[in-house]
Amino acid sequence: MDNDASTGDRVEIRTEKGVYSGILMPKHAFSREGIVLIKLDSGYNITIPEDEILEMKIVERIGKRKGITGKAPRGIGPKIALINTGGTIASYVDYRTGAVHPAMSSEELLFSVLELSGIADVEADVLFSVLSENIKPKHWSRMAEKAAEALNSGKEGVIIAHGTDTMGYSAAALSFALSNLNGPVVFVGSQRSSDRPSSDATMNLLSAAQVAVSNLGEVAVVMHASTSDDYCHVHRGNRVRKMHTSRRDAFVSPNSRPIGKAWPEGVELYDHRKKSDGDVEVRPDFSDKVALVYAYPGMSEDILDSILSRSDGIVIAGTGLGHVKESLIGTLKSHIKDGKTVVMTSQCLYGTVNMNVYSTGRDLIKAGVVPGGDMLPETAYVKLSWALANLDGGIAEFMRRNIAGEMEEARYL
DSSP states (O other): TTTTTTTTOOEEETTEEEEEEEEEEEOOOOOOOSEEEEEEEESSSEEEGGGGEEEEEEEEEEHHHHTTTSSOOSSSSSSEEEEEOSGGGGEEEOTTTTOOEEOOHHHHHHHHOOOGTTTTTEEEEESSSGGGGGOOOHHHHHHHHHHHHHHHTTTSSSEOOOOOOTHHHHHHHHHHHEEEEEEOEEEEHHHHHHTSOOEEEEHHHHHHHHHTTTOOOEEEEEESSSSSSSSSSEEETTTOOESSSSOOOEEETTTTTOOOOEEEEEEOOOOOOOOOOOOOOOOEEESSSSEEEETTOOOOOHHHHHHHTTTTTEEEEEBBBBOGGGGGHHHHHHHHHTTTTEEEEEETTTTOOOTTTTHHHHHHHHOOOEOOOOOOOHHHHHHHHHHHOOOSOOOOHHHHHOOOSSSSSSSOO
């Protein structure tokens, strides 16, 4: 084995299982001992145990020629910020235990996708490193402030690397917290970590970078459009939902269309908001006294009363056109009279709430429940959380209005 190979060199490795050619990648904090990590021409990263290597030879000294010495190249072109919050896209597999761990350095993320330097001058920063199920409203505030700071300091765009499980919540949150966007804010994640042969991390990240240097003036989510590596969809940040636990094309835009498509070489945007002039305005506060409640046949008045007693407002994912069982209406009416806000969405996801069709819906309207239109339940939850933290009054009217593209008159069903 050629021990003179440096990170970034193109190498050819021969084992009993075959011959592999690619870029020698740096080992990260979670790499086990005795492995070699290379990026294949396909973009996939693979690890090869050192004791299985029969021969490794240097094909091209890319690393030494470009001066790669352990710090990822920033690149040339538009300046963008890469904000790392954790998640699978910034995680690695511990091949000893099989567990996935978050990377603690955005430098690792940059170095794992060297092609980023061909799209933009990327400045990476770790804001925090948490699994997305641990994200709280306070994290949304920090993301919003960091994104606004980057754009107002001259960055052309912002990429936020985020775990996929709650990425829709965070993207929706920033769509309300940020206004007058003078550049794109692009959330990106991956369903499979960078070290796995089937990882979607590289294509998603490169496609997100293309969106980040475009004329988009809103918050978006960029993820695989299909199970193949053909292109990614660009979703409006408050219209997107994760619809599968593990597929690479898990993200869709219910009741809407993606606002574009992107791939590592370019981007095509459709009906989108273009970036504005002037500074980004940020109002980053969110209330943590909001609940998202799923209506179900056995829900009791006591349970609903308990939730409302501890909340300033709730969003209900109701059945069908936006219903709960009749016995709950009195409880809702009582708390609404006490100043609580109750917003109705549908757990059907596709279609819109219409509470004028059946008597139960009409009774809910009389009780003061606010129809949520075709908003996703989680988007309505985030919107109400923002409204309660930032508005002195008029919450119900605010929830009925389209603020950042979260509600649409025309739907594509």
